[in-house]
Amino acid sequence: MLERLKDSLINSPVIKRGEYNYFIHPISDGVPSIDPHLVEEIAEYILQITNIKKIDTILTIEAMGIPVANALSLKTGIPLTIVRKRPYFLEGEVELSQSTGYSKGALYINGLKKGDRVIIVDDVISTGGTLLALVRALQNMGVEVTDVISVIGRGDGYLKLRELGVEPKILVTIDVSEKGVEIKDAFRNQ
C-alpha cells in the first residue's frame, strides 16, 4: 500500500529553513516533478478511507494541496475549493493567520457558506498550525468539516486538532532530520 509514496519519500533531500529541517518532495513541493502515477495512488487511497457522500466541496490550501485535491475532484466530480494566500475582497471572504515551522502569513477563504460540508485535503501536516487555524475558522463559519486528510505527517502537531474534535487522517508519517527522511508509519487514524 502506498509503495510509490513511501519509496519516493525515503530519498527526499532535506534543507534548512532557519532551524527547521525541511524535506523536499514532489507532492509537497512539485520538485523536481510530480509523477501522475504517484498522485493516482494517493487519490485512490484517500477514496478508500474517506466518505465523500454529501460533500459539497473538496477544500485544499494553496499551493501544494492542489495536485492531490484536484485529482480527487476529477475522480469524484466534486468541486474543488482553494484557500488562497491572497485576498479577493469579496463579500463573505474570511481571513485567518497561518503559522508553520518556517513561515507565517494570511490565508483567505472564499466560496463557502454556513451549512456546507467539506473534506480538507492537504499535502503535509507538521506543527498543525495551518490546519488548526483553518478548521477553527471553518467551524466559526458554520461549515461542517467531515474529514481532514494529510498525505504526509511529521511530528505530533496533528494532535492540536483534537481540541477542535478533529482526528486527521495521515497517509504516511515520517521523521525528518539533517540526515534525511525516515518512514515511521503508514496510514494511522483513530
Ligand SMILES: O=P(O)(O)OC[C@H]1O[C@H](OP(=O)(O)OP(=O)(O)O)[C@H](O)[C@@H]1O
Ligand atoms: O502543519 P504546518 O506546520 O502548518 O505545515 C503544513 C503546511 O505547510 C505547507 O504549506 P506552505 O505554507 O509551506 O505552502 P505551500 O503549499 O505553498 O508550500 C503545507 O502545504 C501545509 O499547508
Ligand SMILES: Nc1nc2[nH]cnc2c(=O)[nH]1
Ligand atoms: N515540503 C515541505 N512542506 C512542509 N510543510 C511543513 N513542513 C514541510 C516540510 O518539511 N517540507
